[in-house]
Amino acid sequence: MTRSTQPTEFDVIIIGAGAAGLMCASTAGYRSKRVLVLDNAKKAGRKILIAGGGKCNFTNVKVEPQHFICNNPHFVKSALARYPSSDFIELVERHGIDYEERDHGQLFCQHSAKDIVDMLLTECEWAQVDIRLRHEIIEIERHNSGFTLATNQGDFSCASLVIASGGLSMPKLGATPFGYKLAEQFGISVAPTRAGLVPFTLHDHDKQRFEPLSGVSLPVEVSAQNGVKFVRDLLFTHRGLSGPAALQISNYWQPGESLSINFLPETDALSLLEQLSIKKPKQSLKNALARVLPKRLVETIIDDSALQDTALNQLSNAQKALIEQCVHAFQFKPNATEGYRTAEVTLGGVNTDELSSKTMEAKQVAGLYFIGEVVDVTGWLGGFNFQWAWSSAVACGLGVR
Numbered sequence: 001m002t003r004s005t006q007p008t009e010f011d012v013i014i015i016g017a018g019a020a021g022l023m024c025a026s027t028a029g030y031r032s033k034r035v036l037v038l039d040n041a042k043k044a045g046r047k048i049l050i051a052g053g054g055k056c057n058f059t060n061v062k063v064e065p066q067h068f069i070c071n072n073p074h075f076v077k078s079a080l081a082r083y084p085s086s087d088f089i090e091l092v093e094r095h096g097i098d099y100e101e102r103d104h105g106q107l108f109c110q111h112s113a114k115d116i117v118d119m120l121l122t123e124c125e126w127a128q129v130d131i132r133l134r135h136e137i138i139e140i141e142r143h144n145s146g147f148t149l150a151t152n153q154g155d156f157s158c159a160s161l162v163i164a165s166g167g168l169s170m171p172k173l174g175a176t177p178f179g180y181k182l183a184e185q186f187g188i189s190v191a192p193t194r195a196g197l198v199p200f201t202l203h204d205h206d207k208q209r210f211e212p213l214s215g216v217s218l219p220v221e222v223s224a225q226n227g228v229k230f231v232r233d234l235l236f237t238h239r240g241l242s243g244p245a246a247l248q249i250s251n252y253w254q255p256g257e258s259l260s261i262n263f264l265p266e267t268d269a270l271s272l273l274e275q276l277s278i279k280k281p282k283q284s285l286k287n288a289l290a291r292v293l294p295k296r297l298v299e300t301i302i303d304d305s306a307l308q309d310t311a312l313n314q315l316s317n318a319q320k321a322l323i324e325q326c327v328h329a330f331q332f333k334p335n336a337t338e339g340y341r342t343a344e345v346t347l348g349g350v351n352t353d354e355l356s357s358k359t360m361e362a363k364q365v366a367g368l369y370f371i372g373e374v375v376d377v378t379g380w381l382g383g384f385n386f387q388w389a390w391s392s393a394v395a396c397g398l399g400v401r
């Protein structure tokens with residue numbers, strides 16, 4: 001690194017003014033650390049602003065380690081215990097932010113996600129954190145007492161360097177592989193990354209089959225081949241499957257695998273048809289099923305399978321078995337996912353075996369820390385990803401030297 005002037009010195013430099021970076025900055029700042037946050041974007045917290053449809057699902061009432069996917073399922077425990085969702089809720093309340101609980105314990109801002117960004121920036125201001133945007137990191141060097149960073153706007157040095165640069169999802173919002181590359185520069189392994197919490201696309205031969213269903217939404221139980229299942233709403237789109245059920249299961253789906261969809265998770269289809277056939281024996285199968293399922297879905301299921309639109313009192317055992325399969329275990333084979341373009345998160349990332357679960361410091365590189373989405377920790381849909389950002393950030397902010 002060639003340099004004309006002395007680098008500006010800080011105790012802690014955090015790369016990334018997103019959820020984890022801002023939270024870590026104020027936590028370290030309150031410990032009287034001189035903290036600098038650098039980001040190449042024009043605005044801080046861009047993902048927070050668009051999260052949850054602009055209302056930011058900032059955490060969940062109930063956050064447990066099993067809500068996270070990670071090579072080492074124990075890794076998240078310490079940080080989540082040290083800074084649980086109740087602590088973040090208390091912070092939100094202290095800032096007078098109105099919020100509401102939606103289904104599955106999800107907490108959203110009542111007015112705008114901007115309230116959360118403003119809260120984080122206010123905390124940073126109170127903790128005297130220096131935030132500098134539009135800074136491109138050109139090079140990072142490690143030396144005896146820490147790190148020196150060359151940027152397009154001058155050089156900076158620090159004792160502790162925190163990487164909070166996020167994952168690869170939504171490149172148009174400025175996502176970059178910066179954190180993974182830096183990990184590799186320092187010999188820290190990175191678990192393979194892929195898009196998570198993401199809609200599915202259809203094979204060409206399925207496009208025509210499912211086209212009439214575009215816009216249909218209903219609660220289903222969706223299962224991946226490894227047995228993981230979720231009961232949430234599923235949305236058919238012109239591209240494939242979306243909605244919370246599809247996003248949740250995408251974290252557990254591997255290319256080439258099928259999904260099994262139970263369109264009536266609360267009702268046994270055959271018992272229902274039996275009851276109906278006593279009252280209305282001549283009713284058609286389509287009309288009977290359309291009492292409990294969207295009509296367009298029933299038509300597609302029946303027209304698409306070997307099922308005939310038989311009267312209820314004429315159903316053969318073979319047809320009943322087929323109904324059972326089509327309604328309760330419909331096999332759907334996605335072509336792919338929509339990828340990082342629309343994914344909410346990135347699965348994989350900096351290998352947790354390389355990090356201290358107490359402080360997020362790299363075990364082999366003293367003074368280097370990784371927090372938030374860049375780490376191989378991915379939460380379910382429902383506010384868990386932000387909670388990981390907050391918890392890992394606080395663990396680090398309290399631990400940085």
Ligand SMILES: Cc1cc2nc3c(=O)[nH]c(=O)nc-3n(C[C@H](O)[C@H](O)[C@H](O)COP(=O)(O)OP(=O)(O)OC[C@H]3O[C@@H](n4cnc5c(N)ncnc54)[C@H](O)[C@@H]3O)c2cc1C
Pocket residue numbers: 015016017018019020021038039040041044045046047048050051052053056057058059135136137164165166167169170173174175176177178343344345371372373374382383384385386387389
């Ligand atoms: C559309 C969408 C909706 C979402 N909704 C929710 C939700 O409601 N609830 C939930 O829990 N999670 C949600 N998520 C996931 C959540 O946004 C992330 O898990 C969270 O933002 C991760 O925080 P982070 O600080 O690690 O990364 P980010 O918030 O992504 O912040 C990373 C920061 O690093 C900066 N950066 C990147 N590369 C560089 C570089 N080379 N140099 C300098 N700076 C760099 C970026 O500009 C950014 O400011 C959503 C994600 C998306 C895409």
